[in-house]
Amino acid sequence: MNRFRYYRHHMPYLPADSCSGKLLVIEGTDGTGRSTQAAMLKEWLELQGYGVIETGWTRSKLVGQAITDAKQGHSLNRLTYALMYATDLADRMEYQIIPALKSGFIVLGDRYIYTAIARGIVRGADPEWLRDLYGFAVVPDLVCYLQLSVKELIPRVLATGRMNYWESGMDMNYGDDLYDSFVSYQGALIEQFDRMADEYNNFVTLDAREEPEVTQKRLRRAVTAYLESGTVSTERGIGRS
Amino acid sequence: MDSLGTPHPFSGKLIIVEGIDGSGKSTQLQLAMRYLESRGYPVFFTEWNSADLVKAVTKKGKKKMTLTPMTFSLLHATDFAHRLINNILPPLKAGMIVLADRYVYTAFARDVVRGCDPTWVRRVYNFAPRPDLALYFNVPIDVSCSRILSGRAQLKDYEAGMDLKLAPDKESSFKIFQSRILTEYEKIRHEYGLVEIDATHSIGDQQQLVRKLMDQALVDYHPDETTPFHPGYLQPEIAVEQDFGDEPPPLVPRGGGGGTPDAGDEAQEDML
Numbered sequence: 001m002n003r004f005r006y007y008r009h010h011m012p013y014l015p016a017d018s019c020s021g022k023l024l025v026i027e028g029t030d031g032t033g034r035s036t037q038a039a040m041l042k043e044w045l046e047l048q049g050y051g052v053i054e055t056g057w058t059r060s061k062l063v064g065q066a067i068t069d070a071k072q073g074h075s076l077n078r079l080t081y082a083l084m085y086a087t088d089l090a091d092r093m094e095y096q097i098i099p100a101l102k103s104g105f106i107v108l109g110d111r112y113i114y115t116a117i118a119r120g121i122v123r124g125a126d127p128e129w130l131r132d133l134y135g136f137a138v139v140p141d142l143v144c145y146l147q148l149s150v151k152e153l154i155p156r157v158l159a160t161g162r163m164n165y166w167e168s169g170m171d172m173n174y175g176d177d178l179y180d181s182f183v184s185y186q187g188a189l190i191e192q193f194d195r196m197a198d199e200y201n202n203f204v205t206l207d208a209r210e211e212p213e214v215t216q217k218r219l220r221r222a223v224t225a226y227l228e229s230g231t232v233s234t235e236r237g238i239g240r241s
Numbered sequence: 242m243d244s245l246g247t248p249h250p251f252s253g254k255l256i257i258v259e260g261i262d263g264s265g266k267s268t269q270l271q272l273a274m275r276y277l278e279s280r281g282y283p284v285f286f287t288e289w290n291s292a293d294l295v296k297a298v299t300k301k302g303k304k305k306m307t308l309t310p311m312t313f314s315l316l317h318a319t320d321f322a323h324r325l326i327n328n329i330l331p332p333l334k335a336g337m338i339v340l341a342d343r344y345v346y347t348a349f350a351r352d353v354v355r356g357c358d359p360t361w362v363r364r365v366y367n368f369a370p371r372p373d374l375a376l377y378f379n380v381p382i383d384v385s386c387s388r389i390l391s392g393r394a395q396l397k398d399y400e401a402g403m404d405l406k407l408a409p410d411k412e413s414s415f416k417i418f419q420s421r422i423l424t425e426y427e428k429i430r431h432e433y434g435l436v437e438i439d440a441t442h443s444i445g446d447q448q449q450l451v452r453k454l455m456d457q458a459l460v461d462y463h464p465d466e467t468t469p470f471h472p473g474y475l476q477p478e479i480a481v482e483q484d485f486g487d488e489p490p491p492l493v494p495r496g497g498g499g500g501t502p503d504a505g506d507e508a509q510e511d512m513l
Contacts, residue, residue: 008361009358009360009361009364010358011310011311011356011357011358012356012357012358013310013356061307062298062302062307062308062312063295063298063312063316066295066297066298070294075294077322077326079322079325079326079368080294080319080322080323080326083315083318083319083322083365084295084319086315086365087295087312087315087316087319090309090311090312090315091309091312093311094309094311094312126242126368128242129242129364129367129368132361132364132365132367133364133365135361135364136311136358136361
């Protein structure tokens, strides 16, 4: 029987034992088509006969709505922002993710702690503090990082509607221009993701520049490789920008 | 960053009290506040669990008993961070004496008893400034329980630690819960150098000692000094490492720091 691993600190009352499921995570900044890819992957996995449960930020019953409200009121700073997201994750971890893993499901995370850590670092929080804070997270078996440069990101975000306040990091006071702020903020996030992709060996970096179907093929190949052999494939992304 | 292990850079003073329910710490802090005010010091009082950022969530979670040790801990940490930023740091930077009824050590004791990892809880709170004086009111469990149980109409579920399923009734549960907290406090006292006060002594005797300790902690205190801007503390340390153009993004939020009581124009400029 497999066991799961806590990222840095354990939850003493939830021992990391008897886990037959897998935790797969898709990471990438806004506009990489991440949620679409996750939905397509889920459908495909279910077709293969896997039980799949999707999870993502602010979806906890406990604080999901409170985070949305607080963000609207712009009443969060970098500490409370990080702490509220940690609360959201803890609630999902205990009521959703760990129970599903123990029952043999594939848990598909549409973004995970790496997003939260990247955002926190870009907002100026201490990187070590962030890693400790989210340290109770179960380590994913596989992280598929959808990689795009800021330049490639811009037309996609513009095509889906408009740049929003938080996605543009307007709370960071880079200036009052939405576009400039978006470029600075998303650029800094991508830099953090690229670093983590280098640092962690459960990351596989996928080139997300092409049509969604092509990206989906790459994603399925990486997931299949993991599920069949238990190893993370070495597909290269588009390289460091 | 080890904010709890290093003295804070602010011109104000942070004095905190800790102890289990019924230790008499709040009474002692109120009396000390009278004393400091009578000496003409600018004093600011704050207590645990009084911010409103997550109040509704906490209330709902407690009512439905859906809070886990982790979410209970994190909600309180969020609340504390909000209060630190909005209520504690401004007066501390402005040179006031901040008196806190309970501080992060309350979380270290209570959350660990609930089942959180001790190292994790300590790391989570390691953004809080180290107090200039931390008093721990030590009282035997029987004394505190008789004080609490005689003086209050009814214990609340989480207050009695009912979520831990230690005992079927609230009173027994409360006693077991509090004695475990006492054990944790004992570790914390050594770890962080809290000054122990025997809370079985008379209120007057305790207060005399409290005032003496406060005088000692305030020897280098100058109430008319405000703190110059500290870019390293709760400000972006590595906001952006890339070059995005000719002008680097400002590290300081535009719009400024708000009012600082008793601060002249020069000091105001320093804050910005």
